[in-house]
Amino acid sequence: MSRIEVRNLDAWVLRFLRSKRYEQSIVYGRQDEAAACWNLALAVQDASLGLDDEFYAAELEQVVLAQGVATLDAYRSARRVGRGVVLSRAKRDAIWPVFEEYRAQLASRRLKEVDDAYRNAAQLIAKDRHYPYSAIVVDETQDFGPQALRLLRALIEPSKNDLFFVGDGHQRIYHRNKAAMSRSGIDIRGRARKLYINYRTTDEIRRQAVALLEGVAVDDLDDGADDNSRYKSLSHGPAPMMESCPSREALVERVQAILADWGVVPEAAHLGATCIMAASRASRDQLRAALRSAGYAVESIEPDTRVRAEANGLLFATMHRAKGLEFQNVIVTSTTVSQGARGEVAPQLIYVALTRAKQRAALLTS
Secondary structure, three states: OOOOOOOHHHHHHHHHHHHHOOOOOOEEOOHHHHHHHHHHHOOOOOOOOOOOHHHHHHHHHHHHHOOOOOOOOHHOOOOOOOOOOOHHHHHHHHHHHHHHHHHHHHHHEEEEEHHHHHHHHHHHHHHOOOOOOEEEEEOOOOOOHHHHHHHHHHHOOOOOOEEEEOOOOOOOOOOHHHHHHHHOOOOOOOOOOOOEEOOOOOOOHHHHHHHOOOOOEEEOOOOOOHHHOOOOOOOOOOOOEEEOOHHHHHEEEHHHHHHHHOOOOOOOOOOOHHEEEEEEHHHHHHHHHHOOOOOOOOEEEOOOOOOOOOOOOEEEEEEEOOOOOEEEEEEEOOOOOOOOOOHHHHHHHHHHOOOOOEEEEEEEOO
8 A cells, every 4th residue: 555646636746846846836727816917918918809808718728728838839830629719820929928928927926827737747757757656547537638638648658557547528527628538648549448337326316417418518538429328327216306496595495395305304313414515615605504503413525524424414515525425315506507618517517416316316496
């Protein structure tokens, strides 16, 4: 066991770069100081191009960071499939200063985008040709972007049984990270296997969760499309409840009624077998407070919480935090799902949340 490491990739990258005397902190999304950097970068945009701020944000994430574009020359030849706006060389030249300024502003504050941190780490490993591992097992592959995959390829010398990936395109909840493995230096042709049997959730819950993804393109992690028709579950149970509530108060009342119908009452044993999920921490905490007032013992699942089914309280989590966990009963609360790229992420997030349930599930929207 002393030779085995279990690591979060971002934490590994930060530790590695610090060991190489890189002092920048890694930013995730444009909040706080990173937001200030981004606003200063947008100020240098060429207004005559008629491009809005959302275009620049998407171009940064899906082209510049995802492909590791670091120079104007590289941006001129970067692939932009699916971006919807054709850019001439002259327009690319006029757009590039925004991204250059953003990186300069980050650097002045000793900050670095996570995709750039992945790229820097991979470059250092390639330069040193020191491979720290003999084998790597990667979980949740669908949430790794191109630069993360390239780093994982760089971390180990190519050999037999060097890399093993597990992933599920249905559970892709970070839209910016969509990547094809073959374009990231990882050849899985003829070496991949699909697992079609679901051992956790009942077929009734699985089918309802899959129905939420109608119209959402689910990929096979290598530029192909996945097919839902062959998947199945071995167990059966009640169909999940799917209801809309006219108000927040009505939603709380319905949660309590469903719990009572399931026999999950304040005096019941094994309350930790049931989890109530919300889209945000604020919504989660509101539900937790309401159920505490109703007489339940309650517990929140925080980032560092070790989840136990025998917990003494009813469990509350955000849908993101619940990923990778499982419970006998799940109630998912959500607002109406929007359309478009962000809307695609929302159904997949709800899909992930519902499929945490082994026996009974409910989805309440408001």
